Amino acid sequence: MSETKLLTERELAEALRCSVAAIRAWRSEGLPARKLGRLVRFELSTVLAWFERRQQESEQEKVTGVVR
Numbered sequence: 001m002s003e004t005k006l007l008t009e010r011e012l013a014e015a016l017r018c019s020v021a022a023i024r025a026w027r028s029e030g031l032p033a034r035k036l037g038r039l040v041r042f043e044l045s046t047v048l049a050w051f052e053r054r055q056q057e058s059e060q061e062k063v064t065g066v067v068r
Contacts, residue, residue, distance in 0.1 A: 006034060006041035015044060 013020045027033055027040075032050055034041045 004043050004045070006036075006043060009040065009042070012042045012044070012047065016047075 007015065009020050009023045013023050016023075023031070023042075030050070032042070032046045034043070
């Protein structure tokens with residue numbers, strides 16, 4: 001079984017080259033995170049897949065005009 005590294009908000013922000021405030025804003029929009037007690041951690045592959053889905057949905061909305 002492979003072990004997945006879980007990132008802090010700051011580590012994820014550095015990996016994505018954005019601010020911690022952006023990470024928190026995206027979390028309120030559904031950015032997947034894991035709660036470990038009071039701690040919040042992120043799996044990079046899951047976060048990247050979330051962004052990919054959002055991008056595809058956005059492109060689909062442009063084509064169909066249907067907003068989800």
